[in-house]
Amino acid sequence: MRCPRCSHELTVFGGPSRRRPRALWWRCGDCEWLGCQWLGADSPLEELIRYEGEEAVCMWCGDEDFATFAGYRRTVVTLDDGRTGHRVLDVCLGCGRVGSWFDPLE
Numbered sequence: 001m002r003c004p005r006c007s008h009e010l011t012v013f014g015g016p017s018r019r020r021p022r023a024l025w026w027r028c029g030d031c032e033w034l035g036c037q038w039l040g041a042d043s044p045l046e047e048l049i050r051y052e053g054e055e056a057v058c059m060w061c062g063d064e065d066f067a068t069f070a071g072y073r074r075t076v077v078t079l080d081d082g083r084t085g086h087r088v089l090d091v092c093l094g095c096g097r098v099g100s101w102f103d104p105l106e
Ligand SMILES: [Zn+2]
Pocket: 003, 004, 005, 006, 007, 008, 028, 029, 030, 031, 032, 033
């Protein structure tokens, strides 16, 4: 697997476990690009962006390993009630828990 940003070879740094049975985390040793690949279906590699500072602290396990799916952050959606914003999908690279919520635009 090659890094989509710099073509360096990616390495897996977390595999399926009891707490995160469905995904692999990929990391580029060169440019620090991060990706997630769901197992099972023929799923593409999705870019993850690591949070920094306070936001990086996982709300579940307390590790500073919180990241967000870049594709969701970039996509604006409109809900049935007319609100627009981003559907946010966050993941903890430490404990593997995933959370999803809606972040409305101002
Ligand atoms: Zn890279």
